[in-house]
Every structure is written in C-alpha cells, then in structure tokens.
Amino acid sequence: MGAKTKAEVVEYASKHTIEEKLTAAVNEAILSNSPDPLGVIAAILQRESAARGAVDYDLVRNEIKSLLENQLWDDGSLGPKFVRLAWHSSGTWDPVTKTGGSNGAGMRFEAERSDPENNGLMEGQAFLEPIKKKFPGISYSDLWVLAAYVFIEQSGGPAMEFTPGRVDHADENAPAMPPIGRLPAAEKYIVKGQQDEQGRAMGWEKLAMHIRDEVFGRMGFTDRETVALITGGHVYGRCHPQDTGYAGAWVEEPTKWSNEYAADMVGDDWRLVTKEDTWLESIGAKELIPSGDKQQYVNRKKPDEIEAPDATQFLPGKYKVCSGFVNVRKEPDVKSDIIGQPQRDECLNLVAVKLFGTAVRGRLDTSGWVSIIASGGKVLFEREGDLELQPGTYRTAGECDLHSSAGGDKTGKLPAGDHKLASVALGADGRAIWAEVEGGAGWLAVLSEENGVVADRIVEGFNDKQTDKEFEDPPAPNQMMLVSDMVLAWDPEYRKVIEEYAENEEALTSDFGAAFKKLTELGCNF
Numbered sequence: 001m002g003a004k005t006k007a008e009v010v011e012y013a014s015k016h017t018i019e020e021k022l023t024a025a026v027n028e029a030i031l032s033n034s035p036d037p038l039g040v041i042a043a044i045l046q047r048e049s050a051a052r053g054a055v056d057y058d059l060v061r062n063e064i065k066s067l068l069e070n071q072l073w074d075d076g077s078l079g080p081k082f083v084r085l086a087w088h089s090s091g092t093w094d095p096v097t098k099t100g101g102s103n104g105a106g107m108r109f110e111a112e113r114s115d116p117e118n119n120g121l122m123e124g125q126a127f128l129e130p131i132k133k134k135f136p137g138i139s140y141s142d143l144w145v146l147a148a149y150v151f152i153e154q155s156g157g158p159a160m161e162f163t164p165g166r167v168d169h170a171d172e173n174a175p176a177m178p179p180i181g182r183l184p185a186a187e188k189y190i191v192k193g194q195q196d197e198q199g200r201a202m203g204w205e206k207l208a209m210h211i212r213d214e215v216f217g218r219m220g221f222t223d224r225e226t227v228a229l230i231t232g233g234h235v236y237g238r239c240h241p242q243d244t245g246y247a248g249a250w251v252e253e254p255t256k257w258s259n260e261y262a263a264d265m266v267g268d269d270w271r272l273v274t275k276e277d278t279w280l281e282s283i284g285a286k287e288l289i290p291s292g293d294k295q296q297y298v299n300r301k302k303p304d305e306i307e308a309p310d311a312t313q314f315l316p317g318k319y320k321v322c323s324g325f326v327n328v329r330k331e332p333d334v335k336s337d338i339i340g341q342p343q344r345d346e347c348l349n350l351v352a353v354k355l356f357g358t359a360v361r362g363r364l365d366t367s368g369w370v371s372i373i374a375s376g377g378k379v380l381f382e383r384e385g386d387l388e389l390q391p392g393t394y395r396t397a398g399e400c401d402l403h404s405s406a407g408g409d410k411t412g413k414l415p416a417g418d419h420k421l422a423s424v425a426l427g428a429d430g431r432a433i434w435a436e437v438e439g440g441a442g443w444l445a446v447l448s449e450e451n452g453v454v455a456d457r458i459v460e461g462f463n464d465k466q467t468d469k470e471f472e473d474p475p476a477p478n479q480m481m482l483v484s485d486m487v488l489a490w491d492p493e494y495r496k497v498i499e500e501y502a503e504n505e506e507a508l509t510s511d512f513g514a515a516f517k518k519l520t521e522l523g524c525n526f
C-alpha cells in the first residue's frame with residue numbers, strides 16, 4: 001500500500017473517528033467476557049489496521065528474504081533459527097486454559113524467555129528486530145511466524161499461506177502467558193548412562209509418552225502430524241552446545257528442505273555418546289561431542305569397533321554408486337589424488353577388489369580406485385552384476401608381455417602407449433583378463449595375478465587427456481540425533497510414519513506444511 005492522499009485521510013477520519021473505533025472495541029471486549037479485555041481491544045485494533053493494508057506483507061516477506069542468507073552464521077542461513085523461534089513461540093499452546101501459542105509473542109518477556117528450552121532464541125528475535133522497526137504495524141507474533149514460512153518455502157519446503165492477525169501481549173502479566181515447562185525436553189524421563197541391549201536409552205517409553213501426550217497430544221496433534229513436524233523441523237539447523245549442551249546437525253545440508261532426516265534415521269546405525277566419547281575427535285567428528293550431562297546419538301562408529309569386511313564377498317564386477325558421489329583416486333589410499341567423481345547411480349567396472357584395513361577398494365577398468373566400503377564402514381556401492389569388459393583403446397604405462405593366446409606362451413613385447421584391443425574377456429580361471437591386440441600382434445594380460453592391472457580403458461572426457469581439473473573432497477558428514485528424535489524410530493506407531501517419509505518426500509512435504517500451519521495458528525482468533 002502506498003501513502004494515503006490527504007483527501008483519503010480526511011474522508012477516513014470523517015467516517016470513523018478514533019473515539020468511535022475505541023468505543024466499539026471496548027464494547028466488544030466487555031461482551032467477550034474475556035479475562036484479558038485489553039488484549040481483546042488490542043486485537044481488534046490491530047486486525048482493523050491490518051485489514052486496511054497498514055502492513056504490506058509482501059514487502060515484509062522481501063525484507064525477510066534478504067536477511068536470511070548470512071555466511072557468518074552457522075551453515076550460512078538464519079532460517080533454521082527462525083523456524084525454531086516460530087515453533088517455540090507456538091508450541092506452548094494449551095487448549096484447556098487457552099494459554100500459550102504464537103499469539104502474543106510472550107517470549108519477549110522474561111517469564112517465557114527464561115524457559116531453558118528457549119536458550120539461544122533471543123538471537124533469532126534480535127535478527128528480526130530491524131524488520132519490526134521498519135514495519136511497526138506487523139506484530140512480533142506475526143513476524144516470527146512469517147519469517148519461518150518465508151525460509152521454509154525458500155529452502156525448497158512447502159509454501160504455506162500466511163494469515164496475519166496475531167496480537168502481541170502488552171506485558172508479561174497478560175493472562176494468556178504460558179507457564180514454563182510446556183515445551184518438549186529431548187531427554188525427559190531418560191535414565192542417564194543406561195541403555196538396553198538394542199542401544200535404546202533407558203526410559204525411552206516414558207519419553208515417547210512425553211512427546212505423544214504431554215506435548216503434541218496436548219495441542220491436538222496426531223502421531224502422523226507429530227512425526228511430520230519433528231522430521232521436517234530437524235532437517236534444518238543444528239544444536240549449539242553453548243545453548244543446550246547438544247552438538248551438531250541432523251543432516252548433511254541443514255539449510256535445504258529434504259526427507260534426509262527420515263532416510264538417515266531408518267538407514268544409518270546410531271550410537272549413544274556423551275562428553276566422555278572423545279574418540280569422536282580422533283575421527284574428525286569433534287562437533288558431535290555433547291557437553292555437560294547431555295547424551296545424544298551419532299552415526300559414527302568407534303574406530304576399533306569397525307570390523308574388517310570380508311573382501312571375498314565382493315567379487316570383481318559391475319558396481320553402482322549408491323552414495324551422493326564417490327571419489328576415484330589414483331592409488332588405493334585415501335591421501336592419493338582424486339581423479340574423478342562419479343555420481344549416484346553411475347555404474348563402474350571394478351576389475352580387482354582388495355581389502356585395505358577396514359575398507360574394501362576396487363580398481364576401475366579405466367584407472368583409479370574407489371572405496372566399495374569406506375574405512376568408517378559406510379557402504380558406497382552395490383554390485384549390479386558381472387564385469388562388462390569392453391573392447392576399445394587401452395593405455396599401458398610400461399612395456400608388457402605379449403602372448404600367443406589367452407593364457408598362452410610369451411611371444412614378444414608390447415610397448416607402452418595406446419593400443420586397440422579387439423576382444424576383452426575373462427581368462428579360463430575366471431580371474432585374469434585377456435585381450436587380443438588389434439592387428440594380430442598377440443594377447444595381453446590386462447589383469448593377472450603376477451602383474452595386477454597393466455592397461456587402462458580410455459574413456460573420452462575421463463582419462464583420454466591430462467586435465468588440471470581439481471576435485472573437492474568434502475569431509476565425511478557428521479550427523480546426530482537427539483534421544484527424542486530416536487524415539488521416532490523406536491516407537492512402533494511413529495516408526496511406521498517415519499519409514500513412509502524416508503521413501504516418500506512428497507508426503508512429508510505436504511504433511512509438514514499442513515501441520516506447521518496448524519501449529520503456528522493454535523489459539524489465534526483470526
């Protein structure tokens with residue numbers, strides 16, 4: 001809305017004097033019989049001004065968008081903080097006493113802010129303050145919710161229709177202020193330091209009751225909505241040891257919408273850790289060490305607990321990448337140069353497979369090595385079938401023996417360089433690979449027990465020319481789960497839903513959008 005013309009203002013003032021408006025609001029407040037008549041009057045007046053377009057929400061949206069990216073903050077976005085702010089502002093709702101909820105923005109006051117679960121959320125409020133200053137007509141309660149909506153949509157999550165009209169409490173004596181203790185606690189009722197034979201923290205059934213009955217049930221959420229909310233919420237951001245004692249992020253890309261939380265929850269192995277688990281530092285996962293008496297789960301294993309896999313299980317063959325990408329290294333050790341990065345679902349021919357410590361590595365027919373199982377135990381490839389050996393140009397690095405036939409006597413030497421190999425096949429023992437050099441020069445053992453792999457298949461764009469292309473090797477992702485998160489995998493009813501979300505991102509997106517909107521509108525009288 002642009003500025004009003006003088007004529008418009010005069011017309012408005014003659015039709016509705018301020019006094020009339022106030023009298024009408026006071027009358028409505030008396031009729032409403034509300035214990036908070038001042039709150040009712042404020043609500044009416046704020047709704048009036050919003051309805052007349054005093055706040056242009058599209059402009060506020062733009063302002064929020066330009067604030068979100070912040071390279072100095074955590075993972076580069078303030079968005080996760082705003083999502084948590086909106087959730088904690090809403091998650092105190094109690095329909096019986098009609099207290100709490102996003103309406104009122106009570107977290108501005110010590111009485112609500114001092115809930116230990118709200119630690120760290122002042123920062124979120126502070127970042128939004130300049131927008132409130134610029135658009136004084138928007139209530140804090142609306143602004144906090146809108147900021148979360150804008151980020152969720154921008155990050156690829158569901159778009160939610162925003163309904164304004166929340167009214168801020170005048171002070172902390174407002175009757176709708178919630179008492180402390182309504183928000184969930186990640187280890188409520190958990191017996192510290194004890195777990196059952198399946199690795200579940202003792203007391204988890206009671207924690208499930210806390211989540212189901214004391215928190216989400218209280219607000220009228222079903223199991224499905226509860227799982228959608230937690231699964232969608234914890235795809236964002238991270239824990240801050242200085243605020244809550246918990247440490248680390250739930251997913252690899254914590255500023256993007258996805259169902260990765262659900263997929264990892266059911267797909268990864270999780271183990272309980274405390275601040276005593278200093279081995280996390282030695283494997284480069286220091287950021288997952290909680291502080292104080294906090295316990296959490298991580299998807300990393302102690303180095304001495306990783307069993308060496310049985311390499312004989314992994315025959316040479318055609319293998320498909322089943323991780324985001326894998327590194328092809330010049331040599332089979334992890335410090336050697338990366339020469340390629342095939343992506344998920346690409347298939348590679350691995351002509352030789354060997355065990356290196358706790359890792360299983362395979363030699364590509366086109367040169368280089370990949371980890372089929374990384375030393376941390378993560379499986380990166382699936383075997384698709386037998387080797388698909390292909391004729392074509394092969395490069396030999398040094399002089400090689402020529403044979404009269406596959407497995408036959410040595411007849412001469414093949415110089416180093418590129419050669420056309422007419423037919424490539426497994427030898428009679430099923431292990432060596434033999435190829436006939438085009439033009440009748442003889443046979444070459446591409447792979448033999450004696451010499452290993454001596455010739456690389458040349459593929460255009462991969463290894464035909466020397467390149468200066470440099471590949472980045474991002475560190476292994478360090479991920480965590482709160483004990484309360486793990487309950488979604490342990491409780492049979494919650495588990496059904498999280499398994500569905502692990503497979504079906506669209507279902508999560510639409511359920512989360514509906515549940516988050518419901519959450520942020522609890523107790524609002526629009």
Ligand code: HEM
Nearest residue numbers: 080083084087184185186229233236237238239240244484
């Ligand atoms: C059983 C329920 C839940 C528990 C116990 C819980 C607990 C926590 C804890 C302990 C943190 C770490 C805070 C910090 O150290 O800064 C956190 C972060 C977060 N939570 Fe939850 N949460 C729950 C449900 C939800 C829901 C329903 C949402 C949203 C729909 C949500 C969104 C977030 C976000 C976005 C963060 C990251 C904040 C940041 O990066 O600063 N959580 N949660």
